[in-house]
Amino acid sequence: MKIVVIGSGIVGSSVAYECAKAGAQVTVLEAGRVAGATSSISFAWTNATTKFPRPYYDLNVAGMRAHLELRRDFGITPWFSQTGSVEWRNQPEDQAAYLENFRLMKEWGYGVDWISRATLAEMEPDVNVAAIGDGPISYFPEEGWIDPALYCAWLLRAAKARWGAEVHEHARVNAIETVGGKVHRVRTVDGTSFAADRVINCTGGWADTVLGDAHGIPLASNIGVLGFTPPVALTLRSQLHADDMDIRPDGAGRIMIHKISVDSTMKAPDPLATDSVQAQALMAAVREVLPALEAVELEAVRTTVRPFPADGYTCAGAMPDISGHYMAVTHSGVTIAPYLGRAVADEVVRGEIHADLETFRPERFFQHRSAQAETTEA
Template sequence: MRVVVIGSGIVGTSVAYECAKAGAKVVLLEAGRIAGGTSTVSFAWTNATGKRPRAYFALNVAGMRAHLELKRDFPDAPWFFQSGGFEWRTTPAGIAAFEEDVRQISEWGYGVEWVDRETVARMEPDVTATGEGPIAYFAEEGWVDPALYSAWLIRAATSRWGAEVFTGARVVAVETQNGRVVGVRTADGTQIAADHVVNCTGGLSGLELGDAPALPLASTVGVLAFTPPVALTLRSHVHADDLDMRPDGAGRIMIHKVSVDDTLSEPQTLATDGPEATALLEAARAVLTGLEMVPIEAIRSTVRPIPADGLTCAGEMPGISGYSVAVTHSGATIAPQLGKVVADEVVRGRTHAEMESFRPSRFFATGNSGTPRRAVA
């Protein structure tokens, strides 16, 4: 079986790796550089906190477990850091909602415990837990380095199972005959035969590709800032209201804040001394000791791929045999699980019943021709 995977982010490389491992002849096509899109402008937090409904929560938990299982193939797994994380809120409404979320996921068996400020100070001396609300600790959560993840999986897929990888290969059309995929065509006119095509292009899955329809998206803009190397001992990720921080290797700190995301309607080049960087740094300084004299070294923005209903979309497109999509906002968490699901369904012919609520068919009606013709959700 010949499988063409479009997109080399954390989801695309997971799909390519697992399909090659399952015995398919895999061709991975990337328009730019490996993991050069949203994956490397991501907070990359592995978690199931706040994920609803329960089926989506369960999918994220499965993704967290899949990261641990992947270490069987890669014992060192230099991209995965199960560091644990602290989270709290400072407003009455925020505290109430957070307490309810913790209560619910605790009932569902998620690893979370309430801790006091002395525990935070002992485990993370550089962190100041602002406000007076309760603090939750999530020991099983962590983060990944998507670039390293993609690099190692591609190396294994090519060296162990003969997968082929092409960069600078922008797919402009998925081609079909009699309603079945026969291959793809790239911008330079190259045609590549395929028995199955999997679209893992994230935010670009909202574009039509020849015979393949666009997926309805409700994507948002994300902004991340990075400090230069600083002399701190932070190991955990930290979440205070809408502020997110974690170590990013080589002593750098990654900073994200939802309210800063909301100031942008599209990705753009941002200045390290601009208003977005200033807002991120001021919020981080209130929580993390030692940033008083530290500037922002880099700031980046990107499109976060989110299907129209906010949930993961994975599976075969209705009306086009041999064409699947795998698009999610939770890529860092569930990528290894999505890779296994796609490989099982596409290569091994094993259907995952737990994925039924995440199929692309929920967005489409099918016309008399059998092809998807309009979004219905």
């Protein structure tokens, strides 16, 4: 079976690796460089907290488990840091939802406990516990973060070395061609074509693009902004989630900062300077939590399109437009990618359907079209 995977981000790399492992002849077509788009500009937090409803939570838990299971394939997983997360809320209006999420996560068996301020100060001496309000502090020991570029590099290299997969960078796809309503070939903008029995679209924030005979899915993507400090002499290990802000170490002494209210100021993924209003807002917020950053300025600010299918949930399954066209797009790619790659390979290559993906099929976006067509015919 010849499979073309469009996109080499964390989802595309996972799909390519698992399909090649399952015995398919895999070709990856990447518009730019491997992991060069959203995957490399991601907070990259592996978690299932606040992931509702239950089927979506279960999918994310399966992804967290699949990250650990990759160690069986590689022996080591240098892209994965399971350092745990610490969370609190300072705004009174946020406490009820915060407490209810804790209760529900406990009920569903997720790893979470309350910790004291003294415990947090012992765990993370760089954190200014005085900046935390009177509410409780939660600790999620099973959560972590990954380096998406390393993840993609290791999986694609293994797919090539072990099973002969091909990876083509700077090969932007502009058409999926069909014969008799079935996938036949994939063509890039330079005119090169690749034979295909199946095409798996892993283009993330560009999954709404029409590619020749193939439709995309509706998206409601938004803009993400990340700030990066230069190397600093801190010992921070855990991720910190305070109100609308996320903080974590990013290797080589750098600290990564994300703040939802900063994201909301962006209408497009335009470049931002390190002295921009957005950069200043990130640093003002993080200095309250990590006072050692008082004299530190950002080294880089990066923006990207964060992929969201129109209803906010993962989209995985056969597209209803043409036979052999499969979609694998999700906002939770960092968490569920290794599981989603395996599930896609099972369905596309082995013919084994995953019942836990039934909630997330692409058909949900096209049912109104079918209904309209039936009404017109009547």
